[in-house]
Amino acid sequence: MQQWQKISLMLCTFGFLKEIRPSEPFIVDYLAGPWRNLTMDEVIQEAFPIGTYSYLAQLAVIFLITDLLRYKPLIVVNGLAGIVIWSMLAWTTSLQSLKILEVFYGTYCAAEVAYYSYIYAKVDRAHYQKVTSQTRAAIYSGKFFAGVLAQALYYFKVMDYKQLNYLSVAAQISATVWALMLPPVQTSMYFHRAAIGRADVGEPTDEQSFENDLASDKNSVASSSSKRKVISAFVLIWVHFKSSFTNLTVLQWSIWYALAMAGYIQVLAYIQFLWSTVDPEQPAVWNGAVEAVVTLLGAIVSLLAGYIHNGFLRPRSSLFALSILSLGQSAAILLATTTSSLAVCYLGYVTFGVLYAFTITVVSAEIAKNISDDSFGLVFGFNTLVALSLQTLLTYAVTDSDGWFALDIFGQFTVYGYYFVVLSVIYAVFLLGEIASSVCRRKD
Numbered sequence: 001m002q003q004w005q006k007i008s009l010m011l012c013t014f015g016f017l018k019e020i021r022p023s024e025p026f027i028v029d030y031l032a033g034p035w036r037n038l039t040m041d042e043v044i045q046e047a048f049p050i051g052t053y054s055y056l057a058q059l060a061v062i063f064l065i066t067d068l069l070r071y072k073p074l075i076v077v078n079g080l081a082g083i084v085i086w087s088m089l090a091w092t093t094s095l096q097s098l099k100i101l102e103v104f105y106g107t108y109c110a111a112e113v114a115y116y117s118y119i120y121a122k123v124d125r126a127h128y129q130k131v132t133s134q135t136r137a138a139i140y141s142g143k144f145f146a147g148v149l150a151q152a153l154y155y156f157k158v159m160d161y162k163q164l165n166y167l168s169v170a171a172q173i174s175a176t177v178w179a180l181m182l183p184p185v186q187t188s189m190y191f192h193r194a195a196i197g198r199a200d201v202g203e204p205t206d207e208q209s210f211e212n213d214l215a216s217d218k219n220s221v222a223s224s225s226s227k228r229k230v231i232s233a234f235v236l237i238w239v240h241f242k243s244s245f246t247n248l249t250v251l252q253w254s255i256w257y258a259l260a261m262a263g264y265i266q267v268l269a270y271i272q273f274l275w276s277t278v279d280p281e282q283p284a285v286w287n288g289a290v291e292a293v294v295t296l297l298g299a300i301v302s303l304l305a306g307y308i309h310n311g312f313l314r315p316r317s318s319l320f321a322l323s324i325l326s327l328g329q330s331a332a333i334l335l336a337t338t339t340s341s342l343a344v345c346y347l348g349y350v351t352f353g354v355l356y357a358f359t360i361t362v363v364s365a366e367i368a369k370n371i372s373d374d375s376f377g378l379v380f381g382f383n384t385l386v387a388l389s390l391q392t393l394l395t396y397a398v399t400d401s402d403g404w405f406a407l408d409i410f411g412q413f414t415v416y417g418y419y420f421v422v423l424s425v426i427y428a429v430f431l432l433g434e435i436a437s438s439v440c441r442r443k444d
Contacts, residue, residue, distance in 0.1 A: 004127045007183065011119060011131070012138035014075070014178050018082065019142025020171035022150035023089065023164035025287035028272035030161035036093050044273055044409065045401035047098045052269070052395045054106025056388040062110040063381050067233070070185040070192060071121055074114030079176030081108040086172055090165035113384075117377045121185045140299040144292050151288030189377060190233040240375045241382070250379065252430060253366040256322055256423065257383045260329075260363075262390035263419050264356050267333065270399070271349055273409045279342045290346045297350065298357035305361035318362065319434060323427040325359045330420035337413040394419075 001009075023030065030036070031043050038047075066074045081104050088101040116135075123131050149167070153159040159167075187193065244250050272287065329352050336348030364380075371379050396403040398412045407415065 004123045004131065007122050008127075008131045008134050010178070010182055011115070011135050014079075014175055014182070015115065015135050015138040016142040016145075017171050017175035017178060018079065019139050020146045020149070021086070021168040022146045022153065022288070023086065023161065023168045025147055025150050025272075025291045026154065026161045026164065027089075028276055029283075029287075030089075030165075031098070032276065033161060035162045036098075038095055038098070040273060040276070040409075041401070042095055043098070044270065045399060045406060047095065047102055048269060049395045049400045049403075050099050051102035051105040051109075052388070052392050054103045055109045056106075056385075056392050058106050058110040059113070059381075059385055059388060062107075063113055063377075063385075066111075066114040066117055067188045067377075068191045070188045071114045071118040072179070072182050072184055074111050075118060075179045075182065076176060078108060078111035078114060079172060079179045081105075081111060082172035083169060083176060086165050086168040090162065090169060113377070113381055116380075117189070118182070118185065120376060121188055122183070136302075137299065140295055143295040144299075147288045147290075147292030147295060149288075151286065151292065154285070154288065190236050191229060193232075193236075237378060240372070240378050244371045244375050244379050245382075247370055250367055250370045253363050253370075254379070254383050254386075256326075256427065257360070257363050257367065257380075258386040259390065259423050259426075260326070260356065260360065260420075261384065261387035262394060263329075263416055263423070264360075265387065265391050266394050267349075267352065267413075267416055270409065270412060271336075274336065274413055275342065275345060277409055278336075278345045279340060282342050286346065290350060294350050294353040297354045301354055301358040302361045305358045305365075318366065319427055319431040321362070322359065323424045323431060325355055326420050326424035326427060329355045329359075330417050330424065333413060333420065334417035337410055337417060 028040075028043065031038050031047075032040055062074065084104045085101055085108055088097055088104075092098070092101070119131050119135060150164055153164065154161070245254070275287065332348045332352035332355065334348075336345045336352070339345055339348070367379060367383075368376065394415075398405050398407045398415050400406065405411070
């Protein structure tokens with residue numbers, strides 16, 4: 001086995017273990033059940049928004065720290081945060097402890113950037129595509145396994161909602177121990193460059209010049225050298241940022257990436273509340289199976305999207321597809337929101353998840369085609385930061401008890417449904433602009 005394959009196997013194992021959280025599909029019913037005796041309003045409007053705010057507050061800082069500390073320490077932090085979260089879920093009961101837990105959940109989510117960045121720092125560029133697909137497949141597999149396991153254990157009454165948390169804790173401990181065995185990274189993208197002044201393909205010339213100047217200064221004292229290293233890192237970040245987002249194509253696709261991700265995260269965060277209230281007479285006992293189905297179909301359509309997009313879609317037809325797919329996501333959410341049948345609500349969620357998995361794959365491919373390899377982490381990290389900012393705004397506007405509207409769960413999902421209608425309209429406008437531009441070029 002080659003070295004890159006060993007690293008891929010280790011990363012895949014960590015990703016798989018980390019995603020084994022069988023308590024997650026039933027988390028809302030657990031929190032509102034007799035074990036903690038919290039009300040739905042307390043969980044929705046007081047506790048869960050803290051996780052969103054914490055994630056946003058920590059993401060930008062953790063992105064820089066991840067590069068500075070060379071990835072592995074933050075992967076370990078990711079695992080440790082998981083241990084804290086699911087331990088507190090299993091062994092605490094108060095609303096205050098749930099709020100503290102949500103702060104750690106922000107750390108858990110933000111630190112995931114280290115896992116994806118590690119891939120590109122430790123593996124040669126020639127293997128990027130293979131390792132990326134393998135690690136994503138491992139994550140999908142972990143989620144699928146967790147969903148099936150949760151559904152089976154609960155359905156056959158082997159474990160209740162609380163006991164499922166014990167398995168989640170065990171998986172997070174296993175993932176953390178495994179993370180400690182990952183080989184350390186000697187270089188990073190910005191703060192620990194492999195070779196100062198190298199002329200990488202696609203590397204901006206002004207950044208090369210800046211690094212060459214730094215390399216020529218051999219008499220710098222240690223403190224000055226550290227200062228220059230930090231300055232160089234931030235200059236390089238700015239150069240990569242500017243070269244990426246002044247590309248109209250990257251900007252256009254990044255808008256969808258950020259806007260859609262914000263809506264998607266919000267739907268995922270609160271969908272169980274909708275399941276619990278859409279039909280009070282019928283308990284939501286198939287959450288694990290539904291999450292497993294979404295994960296499996298999402299993995300399939302993600303692979304399918306790569307082939308369809310590369311083989312058939314062109315820029316103009318891609319814009320049209322994005323508009324239609326966004327409209328389809330809107331219809332799926334509104335279907336889940338307006339029905340009185342839990343089965344139909346499940347169907348709407350599955351449809352939404354599958355459409356999103358397909359579309360985000362197409363959009364990610366478009367962005368990746370138009371940026372340099374060195375900019376992957378920065379561009380997708382920034383897009384995620386924008387998405388979280390928008391999600392925070394959504395949370396404060398419609399969910400938080402101290403926010404602008406503090407809507408009930410049906411009102412919230414109605415907003416999310418029309419949110420994707422707006423996204424569809426935006427890309428219809430982009431399409432019309434592309435057609436008008438093409439007509440004008442022909443006339444000229």
